Amino acid sequence: MMNRVKYNLYILIGASIIIIISQLLSSFLTTSSFEKTYKETVVSRYRIVSKEIRKNVETAIDYGKPLDRFGDYNRIIDISSGEEKTGIKEIIIASPEGDVFYSMSAGITGKKVPFKRIPVFKNQSDEYTFDTKTVIYTALPLYYNKTDWTGVLYLGIDSKMIKDQVAPINQKTMKYYGFSLSLALFITILVLSMLLLYTEKSKKREMFISIIIFVILTFSQLGSGLVNNKLYEVEYSKLFNQNMKTLSRVVKTGFDFVLSLDIKIDRMKKAEEIIHERVKDNIECLEMRITDTNGFILYQGDKNNKSIQVGSGEKENFAANPFRIVTTLNSNQQLKGYLFVYMNREIIKEKQRNLILDILTVILISIVFGFEMMGFLHILIVKNTKLENAVVVQKxxxxxxxxxxxxxxxxFAELIPLSFMPIYINELFNLQPLQLFNTSRGTIMGLPISSYMLGVMIFVPLIGFITDRFGVRKILLSCSLLLFAGAILSAFSTSIIQLMIFRFISGAGYGGIIISSTNLIIHSIPDKSRTTGFGYWSAGFASAAICAVPIGGILVSRLGFRNVMIISGIAALILLLFIFVFIKKDVVIEDDISDEKKHASLSDFLCIFKNRNLLVNTLLSSIPYSLAFVGLFQYLFPLFMDNKGISQSDIGRVLTIFGIISLSTPFFSRIADKIKNDKLFIAAGNLINGVFLLLFLINPNIYIFILVIIGLGFxxxxTDAATESFITSTDTAKRIGEAKTLGIITTYEKLIAIFVPLTAGALISATGFINTTAILGIFIIISTILFIIFSTNPRKNEGKDE
Incomplete structure (x- = not known):
């Protein structure tokens, strides 16, 4: 046994490591999130310049000058002469197919654009932003007479310039986190040392240790988070102000040119249309006004209206206003009037609100991650208190x-790509479109997800056949290796076909671990606590969903799809190492385990059709659940939010709600073990899923979407709290073995799940997103009602037997 000093040292070192890892994770996610916001805001400033260049080019096109016959582009693009010029690394004017007519860089004109991604524009308002290694490009379409798409304007922004601007802010952030970490470590070591020295080892003391670590971790995260949020709000306000100054300067340049032609300021034709268009093109701007030298308003324009106010007598207030930029309008250095640019305060508030949400999301992730690390610390201490030749676990x-x-x-490894996988598939489709027998785009984009499910379906029964021969540990190690290989190969996919193959490999690993974990739970948890054991597995899933989904969303914005897939592979490698170290032998428990048949026969695979509860559960519960979780949660919802213009990080943040709710699964699993009526829990869960999906018929906005996610979470x-117990309590499970029965049922479920993304994609193409969710909701409700009618409670006599 470990002596007291060594035990106390383990506690102090473990607690310190948990605090350090959580703070490092928090600091990394916080700085990554702010860098994304900072980059988007800077890019929006350069987009103002890009739109002004586009206006000049399109004016020339409208006068009949073809893009490929311009003699001197430099005069047209001279608008970039302000302070933004230092950050512009490239300006390219090209055909829709990518043939370059003009470039700031020598040797590119006459060739193809120097990047693979060539955007396709459907209308004049479309905008695209994409990154290369050193340049961030904004792409705008060029139209002739606002009807014919004739070219593309690419403006390249220096990535290094943005990183250099963010670096000093990140240094301040790291100082705050460093101070918070030092203080948290000092308090942790001091309080735990006193507790360990003056109290005896007991379960009560272990509970106090966990509470102390949790409280210190929470308050340290909140403190550093709030301080950094104030810093970020100040920096964002500075950026916003710079953007409005750029817009003001660009508009001023145009009007100064008109005034230099001896046109009087109150006689400028279409001035109100010009400022109206500028406001419409810039979401950060609320309104523009032009006045004479005495402040009388002459022209006014906002996003919805434009008006000539000449002679109205309305006067602008010159009092200081932090949300307004005032610029002079001049002709030959003589004052002719003023330009007033009003900032959109709602956008400022929205950005500040998003900054706070980012901080709170990061705090939540770090706390949950720290909580799981506390569980790992418990495992580590238990392992080191066992005899060397003992089995892995004894209780x-x-x-x-x-x-x-x-x-x-x-x-965690498998959910990292959840927030962006459909979008990643969409990117690959755009780069290399795939045609299969006139199949719709939506159906084709569902193929990589279906191939993943196919891998799961094939490997679940296969692993069921070979588990007894090779053991749970070897199977878990092998399947972890498949997860690692699938993620790494997926990161380097260049087409949907390749991604299908590599996601199949990941699905094979996933299926193997799912069925092996079922064996692990069944053979290590007593029958009376079986539902609780599955609840703990679900709680691990919930914690991973809270951490992995938003982390994936934040990281993909900073590192790109491929690099985040590599991180997913690294997480799978960590899983392999954990299994190698902590699951040394076949797991046993204190209770005796009934003998099971070594292999599942063909007749066993047909057992589902002989047992009413198994058949009803598969057809009327598993299928609806697959539609709700796989079809909607993993496929339709990310695409829906992306189409609504919601960023990957926001998608991850919203989907985190599902994981937060699922953390309470062990609690409801214990209730299910006491009530011994799994049918009730399954029916209630599926009914909630179906009813909440119908809410989209009310109003398909983001708030309804969040409400639906909450409903699906509950x-x-x-459903998770009771399904496995429902299956293993049937007569068939008692006859052929619980693990074998779960493996067979899982095989059927994954076979069904293969067709879920394809079905969902086809329904979207045929009926649209809203109608698809309504159809699925109604189907789930009807299926649940039939489940209630035809199923029985297999545990109704369990309490009597005991």
């Missing part, structure tokens, strides 16, 4: 901790 309570942390790492939590 079901310890088993549950290993089950939960295994689930956490496993799902519904899935109740």
């Amino acid at each position: 079901s309570e310890d088993n549950m901790q290993i089950i939960r942390f295994t689930a956490f790492i496993f799902f 519904g899935s939590m109740l």
